[in-house]
Amino acid sequence: MREDYAEKCRAFFGTAPPETGYSAIITNISPLYEAVKREGAISAETCGFYPATRLSFDREKEYLLVKTTPGSVIIDVTRLLAQSCEKILLFGIAGSLSDSLGIGEVVQPERFNKAGYPAIAIRGEAFSVMQTTGLIQSMSYYRGLAEARIALVDMESYDFMVECRAANVEGACVFQISDNPFSAPFYRAKRHDISIELFLRLGGVRSHGF
Numbered sequence: 502m503r504e505d506y507a508e509k510c511r512a513f514f515g516t517a518p519p520e521t522g523y524s525a526i527i528t529n530i531s532p533l534y535e536a537v538k539r540e541g542a543i544s545a546e547t548c549g550f551y552p553a554t555r556l557s558f559d560r561e562k563e564y565l566l567v568k569t570t571p572g573s574v575i576i577d578v579t580r581l582l583a584q585s586c587e588k589i590l591l592f593g594i595a596g597s598l599s600d601s602l603g604i605g606e607v608v609q610p611e612r613f614n615k616a617g618y619p620a621i622a623i624r625g626e627a628f629s630v631m632q633t634t635g636l637i638q639s640m641s642y643y644r645g646l647a648e649a650r651i652a653l654v655d656m657e658s659y660d661f662m663v664e665c666r667a668a669n670v671e672g673a674c675v676f677q678i679s680d681n682p683f684s685a686p687f688y689r690a691k692r693h694d695i696s697i698e699l700f701l702r703l704g705g706v707r708s709h710g711f
Contacts, residue, residue, distance in 0.1 A: 515547030523563045524588040534568040536697040575657040583668035590704045595655040595676035598647040605693035615659035632659035
């Protein structure tokens with residue numbers, strides 16, 4: 502492993518990840534980070550710019566779990582991890598623009614959008630998500646997205662998928678619906694328990710709980 506790469510990883514995560522054969526999970530949601538930790542066998546916990554935990558599930562593949570902050574930091578974190586891991590998962594929350602996706606449901610989007618950029622499709626057309634610039638948007642903006650058959654909104658998914666594709670690394674997002682701008686905006690929506698089993702199942706992570 503290149504020394505400068507290992508040094509950057511130690512600065513970001515407090516540790517240099519394994520050279521090969523591991524996967525990563527990124528989240529900026531503290532309860533979700535803690536829920537994943539409870540499901541795995543932890544081998545080490547470190548902290549650089551961001552907390553990180555090395556763990557495994559059912560004594561199989563090793564994962565590096567990283568807790569970031571919201572926003573564009575996802576670019577640097579994904580870019581670093583993609584240099585040595587086989588698969589990266591982004592676990593988080595998203596707003597729903599569809600009546601068919603209720604608060605608390607866990608979904609895996611397949612089409613990723615960002616204004617001014619070409620869409621990225623990884624399988625089909627189910628659950629299209631738009632990366633927005635922030636939580637506060639106009640209702641006319643949300644209506645326009647819904648009319649364009651955008652089902653979800655978040656703030657990191659497109660940048661995350663771009664970095665995974667650039668490095669030829671498998672990437673996938675799993676989101677729990679946290680709010681609906683039309684009926685239960687983020688400042689009114691009730692919190693739901695983390696459905697960690699669904700996150701791990703949709704992400705292809707094995708767990709003793711299954």
